[in-house]
Amino acid sequence: MSSPEADRIHDIAIIGAGVVGCAVFREFVLAGRDCVLIERDADIISGASKANSAILHTGFDATPGTVEAACVRDGYRRYREIRERLNLPLLETGALVVAWNEEQRASLTGIVAQAHANGVSDVIEISAEAVRSREPGLGTGVYGGVWIPGEAVIDPWSAPLGYALQGVLNGGSLHRNTEIASGSLDRDIWALQTATGTTIRTHVVINCAGNYGDLVEAIARPSPFSITPRKGQFLVYDKPAYDLIHAIILPVPTSRTKGIVMTRTAYGNLLVGPTAEDQAERQIATVEDTTLEALAEAGRRMLPRLADVPITTAYAGLRPATEFKDYQIEALPARRWITIGGIRSTGLTGSLGIAKLALDLYVAHFGKLSPLDEPIWPRVPNLTEELPRPSAQPGRSEIICHCELVTRDEILSALDGPLAAGSIGGLRRRTRCMMGRCQGFYCSRRVLELAAAKIPGLLHA
């Protein structure tokens, strides 16, 4: 095994295990670097990355020429390239931008032109009739639409989990429950101090701290950007809503209003949201009854039959937004630091492209790579309806969570191994247990019988 942490000097320390940090970690481990991934929370994927719309964006609506546009395009392509080897799903839904009035219809041509400028050349404008024949469930008042065949839905948790797992299995180190509080660069070596007083030493630091990006950046320099988290609230509808739409239904972006997206989820539900609300708080994303009711109302207007489908739950996520629209990615050679900040609203898609960009910056400024000859490719447990689930396999263990059909063996294996769930949220995100329509009415006891000994703090002694 490795030498004690205090004596060890990593090639690269990555601060933050959101989807971006996990993808960067994987990239550098596969490139043969000695990496450590550091996360303050008890588990990975606990920040911005735990709650998003799960859309794999083509980048059709990005601002041409930006870093974001390039990373999203590249990330999109790379996800499609690697996903089968990691057993990650892809729902080829396509997306429809729907115009609900004449003014919105007038802007569709511009959306198509921008898509083409971004190299997404299969995007076309379609008539109101064509929208309706694709999506007969939509309410009245459709004026036209834009069809983006390449937009897709993925599993927002399995993807980063797969990246991190591949990094760990190929020799990367992961420290959870570890918050970087400060650091100092001394003769080309960073000494990062954790909140509990330990030290992690590394040649290069990569800041992937999401909503804390500016605070972590301040370890290296006065941060050139500041984060104002932008909250997005969502409603999740029960599975019978899944069939009410086919494509992702996108709003026409306007300067005044942020419209609402409706999309299938990889788990067989339907999502309505998100909102866009700036806030100072970096960690806690609350839901608000009045906002949720407004979302439900908007959903019913766009898709009348939603009125008949029960809501499963509501959640909220925080986008790491800065005063700049574009990603903030930069190498600081003198500080032996790579900044990856402000990955606001496309990071799930962009992460693999961002990781490649970080690798390029590393090669340009810091050092060489020695890619692994035969890296291990773990297959991530499938949580989606699109691929075979363990509950449908002969010889399966008993089903613990009835709403999401999660078996005992799935829960046990999520509680075990190099990336065992570190929190109940982490267990839920790895298995979907307790996340269905009953939210634990039927399965809490049995989940806790399996989990309480492994995850501290769930039960009193």
Added chain:
Amino acid sequence: MRSVTIIGAGPAGLSAARVLVAAGLRDVLLLERNPEAGGLPRFCDHLGWGVLDLHRFWRGPRYARELVTRAAGAEIRTNTTVTAMAAGGSLHVSSPDGPAVIESRAVLIATGIRETPRGPRLVSGTRPWGVMTTGAFQEMAQARQIPFRSPVIIGTELVAFSAIMTARHAGISPVAMIEVNPRITARRPGDLIARHVFSVPVLTDTRLVTIKGVDRVEGIVVEQQGQRREITCDGIIFSGAFVPEAFLARASGLAIDPGSGGPVIDNFYRCSDPSYFAAGNILRPVEHSGMAAREGVLAAGAILQALGAGLPRPDAAIPVSIGGAMRYAYPQRLVLADDKPLGLFGRARIAHQGRLRVLCDDAVIASRPITILPERRLAITIAARDLVGRSAVSILLD
């Protein structure tokens, strides 16, 4: 092809199985997704079960065992989940043997109820650990799992008071009960018992505004007469607001009554696809187990008739609609078969004082003053002769 398959081995499904076996059917199959048959009573280790159907005063687990014993002769497959219901009574099931399809001449859906968790209630605030339903809490407490020490209980249906008792047994002291309405939902003296026997304050006219706490529940904010205040607690039990476990029925395209949340049935417990029947708490938000068991018995009778001499055609049914303060009434469709009176049950949405009227087309066949609370069952009987030649029934609470 089997004659009858029953989904759910709770009081309704087991009681139906008993009747079907007693009538001589040799191929009755009960599918139960849990490792053991018995349904919800298995997890309610308090007295009060079996009173109406078995004339006993038992604890839940004892009652469940007795129902299983009495259903002997039916094949019970546990650890077997019905994952989809297709037209004509073919069921997709998942078991350790892998996926399979089971065809039957009749299917009885008896999948019960659950409580509405926090999510669909659209409550503001954070989403910390320590928020659960009474059902989950009772089951955990029975297994000596203690998730919190001082929870608040939201709601004052009967089940909320049972949560207080369970809590005290487990050494947990609820800090308050919160009721948005001016009075508690369960009948008196529930609140007095809560206050005086268990010293749990019952706050009526009080709305839960926000949940607080990052990893764990740290408190709630409530509003009472426009005044907001914080109550410190380490857990939240959402009680009541029962909903039928009707996902399968909904997903399979059976007609659902938006008022009851359960499948639309006729007076033979028959769903909109006549191969499917439904009984027990799947039909509407919670009733006690005696009622669920009784419906299982009656549905089994209808199924026997369907398999034998045949039931009257379902397409001749007279639809029942509701109005005013009514929340639901079932059966939602009435099929005239003989001259026996037809019984309906329903509930009011809100506490109401006024007049209950039953109309057959335009003719008022019953009209009486009524004072009703939402948790009180409303029973209505319609004479067969009043339905002859009619095309619609309305039940109005004005």
